Amino acid sequence: MKTQKHLMFGQAKAVIVILLIAIGLYWSGGVLPVRADQDKVNKQLYMKKATYVGMDTCAQCHDKEYKEYKLSTHARIFVKNDTTGAEGCEICHGPGSIHVDNGGGIGVGIINPKKDPEICFTCHTDKKMQFRLPYHHPVLEGKMSCTDCHDAHGIDVAPWTATSENGVNEVCFKCHTDKRGPFIWAHDALKEGCTTCHQVHGSVNDKMLIARDYNLCLRCHATVSFPFMGDSNHVGQWQSATCWSQNCHQAVHGSNFSQHLRY
Numbered sequence: 001m002k003t004q005k006h007l008m009f010g011q012a013k014a015v016i017v018i019l020l021i022a023i024g025l026y027w028s029g030g031v032l033p034v035r036a037d038q039d040k041v042n043k044q045l046y047m048k049k050a051t052y053v054g055m056d057t058c059a060q061c062h063d064k065e066y067k068e069y070k071l072s073t074h075a076r077i078f079v080k081n082d083t084t085g086a087e088g089c090e091i092c093h094g095p096g097s098i099h100v101d102n103g104g105g106i107g108v109g110i111i112n113p114k115k116d117p118e119i120c121f122t123c124h125t126d127k128k129m130q131f132r133l134p135y136h137h138p139v140l141e142g143k144m145s146c147t148d149c150h151d152a153h154g155i156d157v158a159p160w161t162a163t164s165e166n167g168v169n170e171v172c173f174k175c176h177t178d179k180r181g182p183f184i185w186a187h188d189a190l191k192e193g194c195t196t197c198h199q200v201h202g203s204v205n206d207k208m209l210i211a212r213d214y215n216l217c218l219r220c221h222a223t224v225s226f227p228f229m230g231d232s233n234h235v236g237q238w239q240s241a242t243c244w245s246q247n248c249h250q251a252v253h254g255s256n257f258s259q260h261l262r263y
């Protein structure tokens with residue numbers, strides 16, 4: 001009798017545990033992939049029905065974008081999507097016939113990659129992998145888009161990066177304002193661009209760094225004059241910590257207090 005009661009209690013506990021797991025799955029996003037799949041299916045259905053109309057048709061209503069696009073890398077290299085055969089505007093916006101037949105409009109039969117980068121990944125498959133690395137800008141999470149850093153249409157861009165004309169850094173300062181300075185002691189490394197130290201799509205290293213240890217700094221400081229290079233104590237410190245750890249060069253982006261970028 002006692003064991004049976006015990007068993008029933010055990011079963012009840014098991015049921016509760018299973019219920020909790022089910023609820024947990026539900027909340028942790030177990031349902032989200034289903035919803036995302038549904039979106040994909042809807043999009044595919046629409047993509048199937050719509051046909052390509054060509055860039056000249058788009059130009060009739062979007063003269064501004066048409067002119068801007070001619071300045072872009074994508075236009076200059078005549079990208080044609082090998083899978084779909086799309087050209088021009090429709091490589092990024094999808095087949096436009098439904099949009100055009102309805103006289104255009106927001107959300108009318110056309111893809112806006114600002115809301116969903118999936119169409120960019122049809123060609124830039126490697127970028128999707130980068131955004132899946134442990135430390136990344138939250139693009140796949142929908143909190144940011146490629147267009148926060150890239151101007152796909154081609155106005156105000158530096159060649160081959162599609163970022164700001166005034167260099168890559170300008171684009172970063174839009175959000176990371178504290179890195180702009182001016183600092184009394186600036187770090188010359190920043191002149192080379194934020195991307196000399198950061199892999200901005202994504203990285204296996206914390207803070208999206210290119211390297212997780214002193215190699216990040218030694219790429220330049222093995223040759224650039226380094227006043228403490230001969231100090232054996234300094235060499236010892238590399239082995240126990242990174243160059244930017246506490247009590248070392250914490251102010252790696254520039255400092256108003258320490259010439260040696262300590263704090």
Ligand code: HEC
Nearest residue numbers: 057058060061089093096100103104105106107110111112
């Ligand atoms: C008959 C005129 C017309 C044609 C042709 C046309 N559009 Fe549009 N489109 C519009 C209008 C109107 C809007 C609404 C926004 C606006 O007023 O700019 C719009 C909006 C858009 C948007 C934003 C949609 C959104 O949900 O954010 C995109 C992208 C777009 N068009 C791309 C294209 C492309 C690519 C083509 C060619 C395949 C095209 N359009 C052809 C009239 C047109």
Ligand code: HEC
Nearest residue numbers: 058059062065066069074088089091092113114147152153
């Ligand atoms: C390389 C990809 C790419 C190509 C090619 C491209 N676009 Fe776009 N387009 C985008 C992205 C990304 C956005 C979202 C930009 C944003 O709102 O920040 C966009 C936005 C738009 C919008 C909405 C603008 C707004 O203010 O909301 C229109 C209209 C548009 N594109 C038309 C065109 C036309 C017309 C062409 C061809 C002449 C074209 N695009 C070619 C990527 C592209």
Ligand code: HEC
Nearest residue numbers: 117120124127137139144145146148149161163168195200
């Ligand atoms: C946080 C800003 C940022 C975001 C968001 C971003 N990029 Fe970039 N991307 C850059 C910078 C900066 C470079 C230039 C890298 C360099 O100079 O080394 C670049 C370079 C590129 C290049 C050319 C160089 C290469 O690595 O092949 C491509 C293609 C590209 N990005 C695609 C994308 C796509 C697609 C998305 C969205 C899914 C995206 N990027 C989102 C900042 C960004």
Ligand code: HEC
Nearest residue numbers: 073079080081091092113120123146150152159160161162
């Ligand atoms: C039809 C294929 C295709 C699509 C779709 C496409 N790209 Fe590209 N893109 C290319 C090719 C090819 C290059 C040149 C080679 C390279 O740098 O990878 C390029 C270059 C780039 C570059 C770097 C060169 C520069 O100066 O522009 C960026 C940034 C970029 N693409 C972003 C995007 C974004 C964002 C989208 C989606 C809105 C997108 N691409 C959609 C094929 C494509």
Ligand code: HEC
Nearest residue numbers: 137144148149168171172174175176194195198200207208
């Ligand atoms: C549109 C805004 C925006 C732009 C533009 C932008 N970032 Fe970011 N950045 C973010 C957000 C949001 C995060 C994620 C913060 C988080 O996860 O807490 C982030 C995170 C980072 C991190 C990691 C921070 C940490 O504490 O782990 C680095 C490094 C970084 N960004 C560098 C850059 C560089 C370099 C550029 C220019 C190529 C850039 N960002 C452009 C919004 C932006």
Ligand code: HEC
Nearest residue numbers: 169172173176179189190193194196197198207244252253
């Ligand atoms: C000389 C290499 C180097 C350069 C160049 C560089 N960073 Fe960093 N960055 C670092 C290091 C190292 C860290 C980690 C600091 C830490 O963990 O305390 C970091 C951390 C960050 C962080 C997250 C922590 C914080 O301080 O907010 C952001 C955001 C960031 N960098 C943005 C930028 C931007 C924007 C640029 C270009 C203006 C840039 N970085 C240029 C080395 C660099």
Ligand code: HEC
Nearest residue numbers: 188189192196216217220224225243244249252259260261
């Ligand atoms: C792209 C090359 C480059 C990289 C990478 C780089 N630096 Fe520098 N750094 C410089 C240059 C150039 C100077 C200025 C010349 C000088 O003072 O020797 C400088 C100066 C410094 C100074 C001031 C020198 C002094 O008098 O104390 C410190 C500290 C410093 N860097 C630390 C770092 C750290 C830490 C890292 C890694 C997170 C790093 N640097 C990565 C190029 C670089």
